[in-house]
Amino acid sequence: xxxxxxxMLVEEKIQYVLNFTLNGEEISIAVHPSRRLVxxxxxxxxxxxxxxxxxxxRCGACMVLIDGIPHNSCLxxxxxxxxxxxxxxxxxxxNKLDPIQQCFLEEGAFQCGYCTPGMIVSLKGLLNQNKSxxxxxxxxxxxxxxxxxxxxxxxxxVIKRLSK
Amino acid sequence: MLLxxxxxGDKWRIRPDGKExxxxxxxxxxxxxxxxxxxxxxxxxxxPHARIISIDTLKAKALEGVVSVITHEDIPGLNGFGxxxxxxxxxxxxxxxxxxDAIAAVAATTPExxxxxxxxxxxxxDKLPIIDSAEKALLPTAxxxxxxxxxxxxxxxxxxxxxxxxGKCVCVIxxxxxxxxxxxxxxxxxxxxxxxxxxxxxxxxAPTQHGYKDRMxxxxxxxxxxxxxxxxxxxxxxxxxxxxxxxxxxxxxxxxLSCGKPVKIHYSRWESVKAGLKRHPMKxxxxxxxxxxxxxxxxxxxxxxxxxxxxxLGGPVLNFATEHAIGPYQIPNVVVKGKAVxxxxxxxxxxxxxxxxxxxxxxxxxxxxxxxxLHIDPWELRRRNLRNLNDLGPLGQRVYPTNGAFExxxxxQRSPLWEKSKQDLExxxxxxxxxxxxxxxxxxxxxxxxxxxxxGGILRLNNKGxxxxxxGHEEFGQxxxxxxxxxxxxxxxxxxxDIHIVIGxxxxxxxxxxxTASRTTNMVWQALNRLKPQFLSALYEKVENETGVNRKDxxxxxxxxxxxxxxxKVRVMTYGEVAKLGIEDLEFSTKFHYPVxxxxxxxxxxxxxxxxxxxxxxxxxLTGTVKVVAIDHTVAAGPVINPMGYLGQIxxxxxxxxxxxxxxxxxxxxxxxxxLNLDTYVIxxxxxxxxxxxxxxxxxxxxxxxxxxxxxxxxxxxxxxxAIVAAVKxxxxxxxxxxxxxxxxxxxxxxxxxxxxKVGITHDSGR
Ligand code: FES
Ligand code: FES
Numbered sequence: 003x004x005x006x007x008x009x010m011l012v013e014e015k016i017q018y019v020l021n022f023t024l025n026g027e028e029i030s031i032a033v034h035p036s037r038r039l040v041x042x043x044x045x046x047x048x049x050x051x052x053x054x055x056x057x058x059x060r061c062g063a064c065m066v067l068i069d070g071i072p073h074n075s076c077l078x079x080x081x082x083x084x085x086x087x088x089x090x091x092x093x094x095x096x097n098k099l100d101p102i103q104q105c106f107l108e109e110g111a112f113q114c115g116y117c118t119p120g121m122i123v124s125l126k127g128l129l130n131q132n133k134s135x136x137x138x139x140x141x142x143x144x145x146x147x148x149x150x151x152x153x154x155x156x157x158x159x160v161i162k163r164l165s166k
Numbered sequence: 167m168l169l170x171x172x173x174x175g176d177k178w179r180i181r182p183d184g185k186e187x188x189x190x191x192x193x194x195x196x197x198x199x200x201x202x203x204x205x206x207x208x209x210x211x212x213x214p215h216a217r218i219i220s221i222d223t224l225k226a227k228a229l230e231g232v233v234s235v236i237t238h239e240d241i242p243g244l245n246g247f248g249x250x251x252x253x254x255x256x257x258x259x260x261x262x263x264x265x266x267d268a269i270a271a272v273a274a275t276t277p278e279x280x281x282x283x284x285x286x287x288x289x290x291x292d293k294l295p296i297i298d299s300a301e302k303a304l305l306p307t308a309x310x311x312x313x314x315x316x317x318x319x320x321x322x323x324x325x326x327x328x329x330x331x332x333g334k335c336v337c338v339i340x341x342x343x344x345x346x347x348x349x350x351x352x353x354x355x356x357x358x359x360x361x362x363x364x365x366x367x368x369x370x371x372a373p374t375q376h377g378y379k380d381r382m383x384x385x386x387x388x389x390x391x392x393x394x395x396x397x398x399x400x401x402x403x404x405x406x407x408x409x410x411x412x413x414x415x416x417x418x419x420x421x422x423l424s425c426g427k428p429v430k431i432h433y434s435r436w437e438s439v440k441a442g443l444k445r446h447p448m449k450x451x452x453x454x455x456x457x458x459x460x461x462x463x464x465x466x467x468x469x470x471x472x473x474x475x476x477x478x479l480g481g482p483v484l485n486f487a488t489e490h491a492i493g494p495y496q497i498p499n500v501v502v503k504g505k506a507v508x509x510x511x512x513x514x515x516x517x518x519x520x521x522x523x524x525x526x527x528x529x530x531x532x533x534x535x536x537x538x539x540l541h542i543d544p545w546e547l548r549r550r551n552l553r554n555l556n557d558l559g560p561l562g563q564r565v566y567p568t569n570g571a572f573e574x575x576x577x578x579q580r581s582p583l584w585e586k587s588k589q590d591l592e593x594x595x596x597x598x599x600x601x602x603x604x605x606x607x608x609x610x611x612x613x614x615x616x617x618x619x620x621x622g623g624i625l626r627l628n629n630k631g632x633x634x635x636x637x638g639h640e641e642f643g644q645x646x647x648x649x650x651x652x653x654x655x656x657x658x659x660x661x662x663x664d665i666h667i668v669i670g671x672x673x674x675x676x677x678x679x680x681x682t683a684s685r686t687t688n689m690v691w692q693a694l695n696r697l698k699p700q701f702l703s704a705l706y707e708k709v710e711n712e713t714g715v716n717r718k719d720x721x722x723x724x725x726x727x728x729x730x731x732x733x734x735k736v737r738v739m740t741y742g743e744v745a746k747l748g749i750e751d752l753e754f755s756t757k758f759h760y761p762v763x764x765x766x767x768x769x770x771x772x773x774x775x776x777x778x779x780x781x782x783x784x785x786x787x788l789t790g791t792v793k794v795v796a797i798d799h800t801v802a803a804g805p806v807i808n809p810m811g812y813l814g815q816i817x818x819x820x821x822x823x824x825x826x827x828x829x830x831x832x833x834x835x836x837x838x839x840x841x842l843n844l845d846t847y848v849i850x851x852x853x854x855x856x857x858x859x860x861x862x863x864x865x866x867x868x869x870x871x872x873x874x875x876x877x878x879x880x881x882x883x884x885x886x887x888x889a890i891v892a893a894v895k896x897x898x899x900x901x902x903x904x905x906x907x908x909x910x911x912x913x914x915x916x917x918x919x920x921x922x923x924k925v926g927i928t929h930d931s932g933r
Contacts (some may be wrong), residue, residue, distance in 0.1 A: 050197035051190020053403075055353045056435045060844040063353055091190030094641050103188040107173075107180045110810035113185030113818065114643025116353040116403030122188060137857075145851045148844065150404050151643045152814055153821030154852045155859060 005046070022083045024049075032081030033080045040075040042083075043090055045092045051091035051119045055148075062147030065120035065127075066090045068166040072127035074146075091119035094126055102126060105163050117149040121157065130133035167806070174809035181648045181810070182662070183641065185400065187894030194403050195371040200428035203359065204233055204273040206414075206421045207280040207431070210440060211262035211269060214298075214510040214837035215309070216291035218260060218462055223270060226286040233277035234424045235272045235287065236913040239418065247412045249379065251310065254476035254513070256387055256416040257260040262291070263311055263475035264512050264836050266441035273421040273429050278460045296510045300449065303507040305572040311475065311508040314440050318473050318506045319481035321488040323561055326499030327761050328453075331464040335455030339535045343452070343528035344904040346831035346895060347472075348445035350517060351849050352642075354403020354444060357432030360418035367394050368419060373402035375410040375640050376680035377672045387416050388423065395419075400670025402642035406822070407516035408443050409642070411478050411681055436842050443515035444832050446483055446506070447472045448524040450491070454532040460540055460547045463535075469490045469504035469525065471514070478515040480506045485769030487521035487612065492560035493529045494608040494776065495551040510837040516682065519711050522609055522884045523826060527905065530605040530888030535901065544892070545604055549575060553608075555868065559610075563615070563763040567868045570776030570802035571608055576860050578604060581798035583780040590895075597788045606778035607885035609772025611684035612760040613879050617769070619685070619760035622676045623693035625701050626753035631742030632666040633658055633722075635694070638678035639686050640670050644879055645811030649687055664741055684775070684877030687807060691874045696756040699913050704752055705744065712747060713738050729831035761873055761927055775794025775803040775876045779820075781889040785897045787916055790909025792828055792894055794843045797886065801863040803876040814879055816861045819882025825850045827887040828906050829927035 017032045024047065033042060043052045049161050053063035057076045064075040067089040075090075095103045105111070112118040121144060128135055128143035135143070140161045142154070149157065173177045186192035201521060223235040236259035238245055245259070246252035258267045270287050274280035290390040292523075297303045303316040310316060332338055358372025368388070374380045377397040385392040402409065414431040419834050422429040433441065453466040469487050473480030484506040491502050533551075552571050559565035578584060583602050591600040612618040628634040633654060641647050647667055654665045706717035709727050715738050719729045726740035744752075763772040778803035782796040799816050806812045833841045841847040891902045899917040 015214045030450070044197075047200065049190075050193060053353070054361055055355065056844040058435075058843050058845055063354060074648075099185070099188070108185045108816055110178075110181070111644065112184075112187055112643075113401060113814055114352070114354065114404040115183070115192060116194065116643075118187050119190040139517075141852055143173050146851075148353065148851060150353055150406075150849060150851060151818050153817040153819070153824075153850075153859070155817030155821075156810075156814065157852060158857050 017152065020080045020083060022085060023087050025089055025096070035079065035081040037077040037080045038065065038076055038081065039083055042080060043075060049092050055115055062124060063117055063118040065123040067127050070127065070130045072083045072124045084085055090124055094122060100126065101165070109156045109159035109163065111152065111160045113151035116135060117147060121147045121149065133146060135165060137161055140165055167863050167865065169806065169813045169863050177652060179648060179652060179808050179810065181645060183647050192401060194354055194401055194545040195359065195373055195398070196354055196432045197743060198359050199430065200359060200361055202273060202883040203428040203430050204425055205277045205280045206271060206273050206418055206429045207284055208268045208417050209270040209284050211258065211265055211267040212289065212340060213262060213291055213296045214265045215291055215296045216262050217294060218258060218262065218269070219292055221269060222288040222697055222901065226272060226283040229279065229286060230274060231275040232283045233275065233427070234273045234421055236420055236424055237712055240424060240880070241387060244386045247383050247387065248477050249411055250479055250481055251477040252386070254478065258910050264510050267475070268417065268727060270667065271417040271421055273425050273497065291865060298509065298834065300310060300470045300507050303509050304334055311510070316508045318508055319484050320581060321502065321504035323488055323500065323502045325562060328464040328466045328499045328501045330468070331499045331610060332453065333486040333568070335463055336458045337536060337539045338453060338455040339452040339532055339539065340451070341531065341535065341903060343450045343531060343924055344447050345524040345527060346362045346826065347447045347834070348517065348826050348830050349439065349832045350406045350408030351847070352404030352406060352408060355433045355435055355438040356409065356413040356449050358418055359415050359430040360422035361428040362422050362426055365882055367396060369396045370415060370419060370425060371397065371398045372415050373405065373409045373642070374399045375405055375642065375682050377640065377670060378638055378677045379680060380412060380415055381672050383412050384419050389418060394692065397672045398670060400641045402640060404604055405642040406518045407520070409442060410516050410680065413442065414751065426807050429565050435844065439839055439842050440830065443478065443513055443517065445482065445517040446514040446524065447486065450528040452527055452528050454531045456535060456536050456540065457902060460542045460550045461496055462497045462551045464499040465492065465497045467502040469502070471506040472509050472511055473506040473512050474509060474513040475512050478513060478547055480514060482617070482769060483516070483521040487525045488643050489560050489610065489770060490522040492733060492744060493526065494553050494606065495688060496557055497551070498555050511834050512839065518822065519682070519880050521790065522607070523887065526607045526836065526884050527887040528709065530885070531891060534892050534895070536716060540803055548606065550745045559763065559770060561767045561770045563765040563767040565774060566761065566772055566873065567765060568774050568776070570774060571606070573802045573864045574606055574776045574778035574800045577800040577864055578778040578780055578798065580862065581860065583796060583798050597786055599785045599787055599897040600783065601785070601893040601895065601897030602780060602782045603889045603896060604778065604780050605885045605888035605892060606776065608774050608776045609884050611688065611773050611775060612762070613683050614769040614771050615763050619759060619762065620679045620757065621689040621693060622678050622757040623690065623697065624676050624753065624755045625694065625697035627667060627705065627741060627745055627749050629745055629749055631740065631745040633660065633664055633741065634666040636668040636675045638675040639690065640681040641659055644815060645808055646686060648811055650690060650807040652922045653691065653694055658665045660722055662725045666724060679760070683820055683880045684881065685876050687877045689760065691807065692758065694755050696758070697754045699754065700754045708744060708747060708752070709739050713823065733856065742927060773873060773876055775801065775878065775881045777801045777881045777883045779889040781893045783890060783893040783897055785894055786899065787913060792823055792907055794856060794890060797859040799882065800862040801878060801881055803878045803881065804867045804877045805865045806863050807875050813861050814865060815878045816882035817859050819880065819881045820859060820886050821850050821855050823883045823886035824855060826905060827890045831906055
């Protein structure tokens with residue numbers, strides 16, 4: 003037990019400097035290599051558009067794009083982000099709302115909004131890879147994003163529009 | 167009217183809080199931080215039931231970075247909370263009664279240190295036998311969980327003579343139904359931040375459905391007058407009833423006062439599961455008898471509700487279940503006996519539908535089974551028993567006249583699923599069997615007779631020249647802000663730039679009662695109707711005094727007050743110019759009470775909404791998987807104020823009910839949760855739901871109705887389960903009695919597996 007504690011303490015002291023870009027901005031930050039990306043974004047950088055809800059990769063509230071592809075930031079560690087281009091919700095529609103965001107607004111695709119950044123990031127990730135996805139493909143891309151409020155009604159209306 | 171963007175026209179509006187939500191800019195209360203903030207954690211019990219022998223916090227206090235460790239000894243006021251009865255200890259000191267019970271709390275400079283400190287608190291327990299089911303709570307040998315025993319509340323409603331009449335019925339169905347321990351699963355777990363202010367006051371940033379109630383409960387715990395506490399409680403990442411009761415607040419408040427620094431607490435999902443409320447699991451037995459014409463003559467109901475370790479709203483939930491076990495049906499002989507009992511199974515409390523969901527599943531199941539036995543179409547059987555406009559309510563209380571039950575009964579027949587249900591449903595896949603089912607419900611809104619249910623609001627011109635409203639209601643996603651915006655634009659013909667909405671801050675809003683029980687839309691509608699005439703006449707008088715334009719010729723509009731000059735519309739004054747003249751005389755407030763039945767029936771409701779639902783399912787008879795492929799709703803709740811919000815409430819409530827029916831259960835073993843996160847507690851994903859649901863809103867109210875729009879926050883969630891169960895019956899011939907539907911059991915019960923002729927696969931034989 004005591005051994006383990008000591009080991010933990012040594013481990014805690016390991017820091018390294020993580021370099022990556024977040025929403026186009028270069029970030030250099032001293033962190034433990036196993037610090038979760040969600041904590042770096044939410045706590046260390048105070049960007050709270052990325053949400054946290056299950057912390058086990060099940061809900062999608064923490065979704066970010068890593069090199070354009072959706073990832074659960076609660077399951078991503080600092081060292082895995084080295085040199086990557088990361089985009090959080092704050093990077094989407096920075097100057098002008100993204101069409102996905104506009105669709106969410108018009109279709110009533112959110113209520114409490116807590117799942118919304120994750121949903122939008124997932125869709126953005128899909129559209130990065132596939133310019134004209136069909137309904138099934140869009141629906142699949144949201145299979146890892148839970149919403150408790152809407153029953154996915156408005157989200158399905160968004161899919162309908164995006165798959166047109 | 168089928169609700170959608172087209173039918174809604176310009177009432178389909180982008181939500182005022184929308185842009186901040188889709189860009190991630192909105193700071194939820196659990197996103198907030200303060201300089202020098204500490205992190206709080208709560209030590210939970212190791213056991214679901216034990217006597218506490220000792221609590222030792224010395225080692226934890228000695229850990230570097232720990233600022234405060236508190237226990238029951240550090241509570242200046244009442245060591246208890248609970249909306250209806252404060253019997254839940256803030257910190258346990260003699261007994262623990264569920265695994266989420268709190269024993270101590272820690273504030274430290276980092277979350278990691280706070281976590282470590284929890285491990286250093288030494289608690290010695292003497293384990294006690296557990297009560298892990300409602301039945302066991304009633305055994306004479308059961309340990310007593312509270313000084314009064316294990317029964318929190320009993321209901322006993324009786325009219326006529328069921329016993330004698332059941333003996334004479336041509337057909338009697340007796341069945342027991344069981345419902346799951348459903349979890350609210352708001353995506354934002356409980357949390358908040360607690361800030362001691364320089365003037366000695368405490369500011370609480372934590373979601374709740376009733377800021378003033380939290381303030382009162384916290385004042386009681388802290389031993390300070392309520393006014394010393396400010397509760398900021400919106401925006402909220404979902405609640406569904408689950409955040410109405412206190413959760414993190416006592417711990418955050420006590421810690422921050424003991425440290426003199428801001429303290430943040432944000433539960434992990436695991437802690438939220440363990441400590442948080444759930445829907446009451448109920449076991450409901452119904453014995454229902456009819457005559458040869460299908461007239462229901464007698465209905466006996468017993469309800470056993472597992473309320474868990476503490477009261478919170480277990481009593482009122484049981485009252486609600488008792489009332490709703492009778493439904494929209496006129497039955498001369500009725501007995502309903504309910505018991506809500508204490509167990510060591512977590513804490514059950516308020517949850518969208520409030521006990522209605524459970525009993526409506528049972529009641530509609532009874533009607534469908536009776537119809538099957540009598541070879542009468544189940545929808546026709548309902549009609550023969552439905553209430554009429556002026557009939558009394560379920561408990562014999564006077565209710566405001568409503569023909570909603572008949573209207574939804576009729577309207578669902580316009581659903582395409584109705585026609586489809588009359589045909590044979592062929593399936594291209596031999597393992598898929600299809601079925602369609604229908605159900606209906608009547609749902610009371612407001613808190614009911616005997617419970618204070620006050621409402622109120624303020625309307626003013628503020629010093630920035632905006633028409634401002636202030637309400638003590640909360641925005642947890644349902645769309646209150648959108649509803650208020652639509653109402654204000656409608657009343658004053660102005661632009662959204664001309665208005666300002668204040669909610670969710672006890673320093674800025676009047677008491678308006680809780681944002682629960684489908685009451686908020688109705689309360690704000692009534693409040694504005696009361697306030698508008700006084701406000702306008704004061705406003706016009708002021709403008710007339712200033713400009714000389716006769717008040718009768720003035721009208722509010724875009725940017726200010728307008729009149730017609732030579733047939734041309736001209737603006738007489740801007741709102742800002744009026745504000746500069748002084749605003750003291752332009753503020754009005756109102757206080758009133760939610761409409762209540764005049765008859766002294768405890769918890770009895772006065773205003774009702776009605777709904778009917780059609781559901782189509784595909785059952786895979788190899789795997790037992792039930793897929794709901796279509797859901798149509800009709801809702802009779804008066805005028806639609808906010809179409810996007812209304813539709814969203816029905817769609818969302820419905821899918822929550824889909825989860826209740828098919829997948830959701832917070833499973834406990836020996837009173838300990840084994841579904842600790844969203845991997846094993848399974849809520850519907852987008853792949854589990856129909857791609858669209860139709861909602862037919864029946865807006866008509868009886869002539870002269872003074873109460874306007876009824877709320878729809880709950881009604882979408884109460885009637886889907888029995889429709890799915892009826893559809894599964896029509897698909898497979900199997901009746902389900904226990905939710906969520908167990909796949910293994912469903913396939914094992916399939917009639918053809920037991921070499922019986924498959925029944926009910928074509929729709930006709932079932933109806
Ligand atoms: S918080 Fe990362 S998936 Fe749920
Ligand atoms: S909008 Fe609340 S969880 Fe999706």
